[in-house]
Amino acid sequence: MKPSFLNLILFGLLLSVAATVGLSSAKLLFHPILALNITFAAVSLIYIGYVLFNSPVSTGRMLTMVCVLVAFLGGLLFAPSDTLFAILLVFSIWLIRSLYYHLSFFGAFFDALICLAGYLAAIWALTNTSSWFMTFWCFFLVQSLIAFIPKLQKSNAVEQQKSFDNEKFTNAHKNARDAVNTINRSN
DSSP states (O other): OOOOHHHHHHHHHHHHHHHHHHHHHHHHHSOHHHHHHHHHHHHHHHHHHHHHHTOSOOTTHHHHHHHHHHHHHHHHHHOSSHHHHHHHHHHHHHHHHHHHHOSSHHHHHHHHHHHHHHHHHHHHHHHHHOOHHHHHHHHHHHHGGGGGSOOOOOOHHHHHHHHHHHHHHHHHHHHHHHHHHHHHHHO
């Protein structure tokens, strides 16, 4: 089940505080740009883990996390700019949420708009306040709006396909049972 608006806001606040503390600590150990990229990747990975944990879909979670981790490490090592790396992180968040929460194109589209708005709000906050806490907080506050994207029902075509598949399976199962009964009677 998709988390509620309040849960997303509280998680975003907690993650913003942790990211600010993590960034300050990482700057003591690494070059400031590398510290920023490591913090962005860690925060994005934690957020994606939260999305996956709260997803109604349970298949593929571990593989998804491994793929995201590999993509983040690849981006961290090979991204030509910090902006492209940040866009990769936001795109990853959108992709995972679209795959695990939305059943329709429109849900994924609105989610993409929320990701874009969050990215722009974070840039605005950074340029106007120079506060990393406000930057992270604005991003996650806007991301909380995904709670209001309506969950659309599966289309009739999907339901009809499932019904057709079930009917085909039932017929095949009946035919196999009849064949086994015929063989048993002939012996």
